[in-house]
Amino acid sequence: MSKELIRLSGLCMAYEGKDVLKSIDLSIADKEFLTLLGPSGCGKTTTLRIIGGFETPRAGDVFFDGERINDVPAYKRNINTVFQKYALFPHLNVFENIAFGLRVQKLPEEEIRSRVREMLEVVSLPGFEKRKVHSLSGGQQQRIAIARALVNRPRVLLLDEPLGALDLKLRKEMQSELKTIQRNLGITFVYVTHDQEEALSMSDTVVVMHEGIILQKGTPQDIYNEPANAFVADFIGEANIINGRMPEDRTVNFERRSFACLDGGFAPNEAVDVVIRPEDIDICPASDDLVCGTVESVTFKGVHYEIVVDCDGYKWYVHTTDFCPEGSYVGLRLGPDDIHIMPKMFKNTTNFLACEATDETTLYFPALDCELECEGMCFEKGARFNAELPTRALDITSEDIAHFTANLESMIYKGRYNEFIVAADSGDRLIFRSNADAQVGRRVGIRIDFAKVLLNPAEDMPDEN
Amino acid sequence: MKTKKLSVPYLLWLAIFVVVPLVFVVYFAFQGKNGFSFENYVTAAKYLPTLGKSLVYALESTLVCLLLAYPTAYIFSRMRTDRQKTMLLLIMLPMWMNFLLRIYSLTIILEKNGLVNKIFGLFGLGPFNMMNTDGAVLLGMVYNFLPFMILPLYSVMSKINGRLLEASADLGASALTTLRRVVFPLSFPGIVTGIIMVFIPAASTFVISQRLGDGSMLIGDLIETFFIGAYTNFGVGSAISLVLMVLMLIFIGVLNLFDNEDVGDMLI
Known part of the structure; x- marks a missing residue:
């Protein structure tokens, strides 16, 4: 691969208080096919939108060809995008959709005609100029969206799950077609997908993202044969x-x-x-x-x-x-x-938590901001304990009967059970095992089974107050 | 069959309150002293200047409404959904008040000792004579009809997918170019609806001119006087109404020629 074209440095992004990108550093080489791969909510689309200029990062810089482009608006960037649901202009026909960028540049009519025709050849839809976009099939709309972006001869093409809406057979066809287009035109592709097979078969470089961080960057072979973590x-x-x-x-x-x-x-x-x-x-x-x-x-x-x-x-x-x-x-x-x-991906899981008895049968966990009813107990009010929560003491449950809620950071099937790692609002991470199933990146409700909790009296620690 | 039955109450309503009155209007309009005649139209012709004045006012207020409503509706349509609802509520709120009340409240604001002049007075300006001017009439009309322009524009614009605007920017279009090449063509059906919704009531409006203007009548006031009060003349009143109605029908017909029906279909 040749020289670096795009560099992201320390990109951070948050929506409504939730961190979606946590200091992303990434270098994208000229003419490479790079795929951002990860489950939904991992931050891959946000990264793409920052490169395209549709989002402003809260911190960090975007460099294009050595120049910082944070403050360059989307319409001045030499980057084009193929949007997830194509976003073709419904009031324009196929020709005018593809010609849109060229018309904005006020190119002569002759050149516009020849370049649009040329692009329709590239995406194998010659003769489609006069068609209305809503009369096209999903696959055809997809090709028009690609043509509309490529006709501007961008240095970089961003593709946001472009094949997501297509059926399997068409998707396979488009995969190899996209790869061919990318090779023939020598344009850098930054491709976002959650489909690992798609990522492995098309890319020069795969970047695996999870919860706003990059877990691994490498060739498809590296990623498959030498995964960085579980x-x-x-x-x-x-x-x-x-x-x-x-x-x-x-x-x-x-x-x-x-x-x-x-x-x-x-x-x-x-x-x-x-x-x-x-x-x-x-x-x-x-x-x-x-x-x-x-x-x-x-x-x-x-x-x-x-x-x-x-x-x-x-x-x-x-x-x-x-x-x-x-x-x-x-x-x-x-x-x-x-x-x-x-x-281990998260080394700092702690299943030891401080707690305090608020009355005879209730324990309060400050780190989880939750109260636990402990039947049959008789605590001394104000007594402090170190509670150990063994991996089977916690379980996923619906939020209305949960003791506390936390962000599910990882769920990995380990042959006998799923191993969950959740982060409470305090930042403490808990690890537990369960046969339940849940979606990573979402908030989950968690119940504590008091019968399995081990309580040790707290050692005298200096009182902060 | 069942759906047909459900439409009976509406059809009944339509017959009693729309069709029958229309028949009466047509009947009176062509009813002279000795049966069928055009004599009502001869009398009505005297009022052509009033009709002209009404149409000019209607055009002016429609134009002002469009200029004010277009950016407003666009800004609303790009807000967060919960804010959009609040803003729409604020736009509709004055309409919950009686039409006459709103006109009277305007006189209180605009008159010599009114609110505006008092504020000017604080800076040693004025008092200005704002009541009984053409401007006051225009203001009254715009104030009354602005929501009818904002709502159809907003409803069309809120359906424009934000991704289309991003796609336009992505392809090199500045905000202004995007407005011209994407937002405007996609919001065109809303413009047509808005113009119809404002122009028609504005052309036949009454009271506003009498209260805020120099007391001269617009066509709506004229029709009112022919039906209510000491000088009733159903024949001439009906004739004028009919002329106005035909003009409006022509107006809607012409506007619909501009409105490419495909545009509406293609909105995402």
Whole structure:
């Protein structure tokens, strides 16, 4: 890739008190196809809109070709956008839609005609000049939107989930067409999508975003083969993710066994996420030196079988071309290069919280701003405790019966349960396990099961008041 | 069948309060001393200058309303939804008051010892003679009819997708160019509706000129005097009404020629 064209430095953005971008740094090279990938609400569209000039960042700078363009309005930027729902002008026909930018520049009629015609060739819709936009299919409108942006010969084309509204077959066609257009015209594409397959198959560079931060930037191969953490691994493709510990470099313990691996550089006995891709696991006859379990289900997927093996409650997903009957007892071979070790994304989770008894049966948690009714207890009013909330003491619930609400930062399936990490308003992060399901990035209600909470009297700490 | 039955009350209403009166108007308009005749029109012709004056006032007030309402409606349509509702409520609020009350309140504001002159007095200016002028009549009309221009404009503009304006800026258009090339064509149906909604009542308005103007009558006042009071003449009153009605129909017809029906269909 050649020289840098766009640089974002320390971009921050907030809507209604919620941080959507938390200090984004990103460099985009000239003529590259870069994709911003992440679940909805991760900040990818906001980043794109800042580059386009439709949003003003609360902090941070945007550089274009070495110049700071924060204060350059959208209409003066040499950047064009393909909007999510195309945003074609309903009062203009196809020709006038594409010609819009050229007319604004007051180019001679001759040139406008030839450039529009040329663009209609590029998007394979020759002869569509006189058509009304609302008479076109979604795919055709999409192409017109692309033509309308490209006819201005921008240095950068921004695309905001341009294929989201199309059906699968059309989407595949458009993917390869877009890639071809990008290569032939030599324009930088910044592409926003939540579809990991789309990102992997089209991009030179993939940027994985989550909760307003960039988790990883790399080639599609890097992102898939060497995900930076369990979230990326989970989001890109399928993965078995297990909690493990590293007693020493090149050794990892999980599922009560020790495995050789290729990673190192962690603190002794550090908690890590272990990621194993389903296609990397070999199914073998059961033996003592392998993780063994019972085949729970076999699904034919065309190229391979998806086999779920239940080992002691952990459900392993295995992709293999070898058939195994359901109910058979098998072993799973995990080679050192199949095991990927990742640091925990949020290291600073605390499940120890201070609390105070407000009356005989009520505890108040300042960090969560919540009161907990504890039946059958008899606290001394004002007594302080350190409460430990084990990972099964919390659960997702509907907001009306919740003890407190928090922002769901991460939910990762770990074979037996979903592992949730939530951030309370105080900033404290809690980790817990549950079989519930919820959407990352949303507020969730959480109940505390008092029967599982462990209370220790608070040590005398200097009173701040 | 069922839907047809539901329309019966409305059709009845229409018959009693629209069709029957219209028949009466047509009947009286062509009823001379000895049956059918055009003599009412001969009398009515004397009032052509009044009609002309009314139409000029109506045109002026429509134009002023359009100039005031267009930017207002545009600004409203780009506000946050909750603010849009508040602003619309504020626009409609005066309409909850009786029409006559509003006109009388204007006289209190504009008269020699009125509010405006008192404020000017504080700065040692005035008093200005504002009552009984053409300007006061125009002000009264604009004040009364402005909401009828803002509402249709707003309702069309609020349907213009914000992404279209961004797309326009993205393609290099400045705010002014966007207004000219995107907002204006897309809001055109609203302009047509607004003009109809203001021009027609303005052309036939009454009371305003008598109260705020020099006491001379506009066509609406004239029709009133032919039907109510000491000099009733249903024949001439009906004839004038009919002429006004035909003029309005022609006016609406011409405006609709400009209004490309496709534009309305294509609004997102």
